[in-house]
Amino acid sequence: MSKGVTPKSENYSKWYTDVITKAELADYGPVKGTMVIRPYGYQIWDHLKNSLDDEFKKTGHTNAYFPLFIPKSFLAKEAKHVEGFAKECAIVTHSRLTNNEDGTDLIPDPKSKLEEEIIVRPTSETVIWSMYKKWINSHRDLPILINQWANVVRWEMRTRLFLRTSEFLWQEGHTAHSSASEAKEETLKILDIYKDVVENVLGIPVLCGMKTDAEKFAGAETTYCIEAMMGDKRALQAGTSHYLGQNFAKAFDVKFQDADNTEKYVYATSWGVSTRLIGALIMVHGDDKGLRLPPNIAPIQIVFVPISKTEDELNNIKTYLSPMFEYCMQNQIRYKWDDREKVSPGYKFNEWEMKGVPIRIEVGQRDLSQGNITLVRRDTSEKFVDQIKIITPKISKILQQIQDFLFQEAFKFQKTNTHKVTDYEEFKTLINTGAFIECGWDGDSETEMKIKADTNATIRCIPMEQNIKNLACVYSSKKAKYQVVFAKAY
Numbered sequence: 001m002s003k004g005v006t007p008k009s010e011n012y013s014k015w016y017t018d019v020i021t022k023a024e025l026a027d028y029g030p031v032k033g034t035m036v037i038r039p040y041g042y043q044i045w046d047h048l049k050n051s052l053d054d055e056f057k058k059t060g061h062t063n064a065y066f067p068l069f070i071p072k073s074f075l076a077k078e079a080k081h082v083e084g085f086a087k088e089c090a091i092v093t094h095s096r097l098t099n100n101e102d103g104t105d106l107i108p109d110p111k112s113k114l115e116e117e118i119i120v121r122p123t124s125e126t127v128i129w130s131m132y133k134k135w136i137n138s139h140r141d142l143p144i145l146i147n148q149w150a151n152v153v154r155w156e157m158r159t160r161l162f163l164r165t166s167e168f169l170w171q172e173g174h175t176a177h178s179s180a181s182e183a184k185e186e187t188l189k190i191l192d193i194y195k196d197v198v199e200n201v202l203g204i205p206v207l208c209g210m211k212t213d214a215e216k217f218a219g220a221e222t223t224y225c226i227e228a229m230m231g232d233k234r235a236l237q238a239g240t241s242h243y244l245g246q247n248f249a250k251a252f253d254v255k256f257q258d259a260d261n262t263e264k265y266v267y268a269t270s271w272g273v274s275t276r277l278i279g280a281l282i283m284v285h286g287d288d289k290g291l292r293l294p295p296n297i298a299p300i301q302i303v304f305v306p307i308s309k310t311e312d313e314l315n316n317i318k319t320y321l322s323p324m325f326e327y328c329m330q331n332q333i334r335y336k337w338d339d340r341e342k343v344s345p346g347y348k349f350n351e352w353e354m355k356g357v358p359i360r361i362e363v364g365q366r367d368l369s370q371g372n373i374t375l376v377r378r379d380t381s382e383k384f385v386d387q388i389k390i391i392t393p394k395i396s397k398i399l400q401q402i403q404d405f406l407f408q409e410a411f412k413f414q415k416t417n418t419h420k421v422t423d424y425e426e427f428k429t430l431i432n433t434g435a436f437i438e439c440g441w442d443g444d445s446e447t448e449m450k451i452k453a454d455t456n457a458t459i460r461c462i463p464m465e466q467n468i469k470n471l472a473c474v475y476s477s478k479k480a481k482y483q484v485v486f487a488k489a490y
Contacts (some may be wrong), residue, residue, distance in 0.1 A: 033166030043299035162279035170274035203294035233434025291356025295422025440480030
């Protein structure tokens, strides 16, 4: 176990924070609730960002950027939408500071009070739709398929690094369409992209489904989501895609002239994921040694640690490993040569284990005479000693094996801790130990709220595939309208 990391079994929350700080992913910012994403953590975000961006562009989406500041009046135009963010909005009231009377402090200049308060972006629907009103006139202007990579501010009272901070990074897509069917198709297309990237890049299995009315995005007609099980068996909403209908178009009076010369309101979607996915990555794959990163997301996929006493020995090892370096470059494998002199090999081993590097290659002077290297897998801690000429052409295959292993391990964990339940007493027992509960729900919001009040569990999603034949509601015993998944969540 790495020094300074609390065991998961002892205190899961403390373990999570320890891993973040010890692996140098992030640190606490000077303003309460904010975080500094350190270079290693930002590299993970960069890889995720690039993976998603590639998929967005393949489907015709383009990136743009909209202002951080939003007039308060814009939010007031969409009452249902703003209701979901009102308590979290940061507000700008003055445009400058000035010295107080005795010159000992800075205060908002009373003369600079703004005529209209400005909201710091909690999400961008309102400002984007104010622009769509200018840009959309005809059906020829549609669809508009825009994505934005940005920061947002939601003044959270209880924060946790990556999972819930007052400021975080995310992407938000906002599209405009000429028909409901086209917008609905877009919503599900994005959900598929999220599922594909989260499962195949992050190695995190997810459930796809629809949110209930109580849990959907404020202002949406329908919200679809991907839900993941964390290492403590709680759920985390990993991404959402919303069909907005004509709600925002009506709020901002965005109409277009259709091909039949009739004037119609635009149909819309919005969708997003955020840096909380890094939190999910930690909680799904991490262990008591720190991170375990799937190779597809790892900033460093292989670290080479030479064991030498002199500069000549170091140079000999570097020359010896040159075929592996060449293989990595030819196959676009991200690697690091760790030749630091001031720290011991043991220190390096622990550090790279903490940072979750998938493969560690150790080479000492004795290995050179025998033609060997030592390969250590971070996912299983297995250690292999073999000829360099045998291992080198297998590197890509081993990385894929690690990627597959971490996904399958997480998938098995999710399945093992997912239970089909028909009895409410059993429901309460299992939910308290941590689990995904598959059960029937009568579709009544009152039933949903009573279960939430009783257990702190929420309906995470209504799965896409439904099997309600002979299924009764777990709480009311009435005929089930939906098969749902309940869990306690972050």
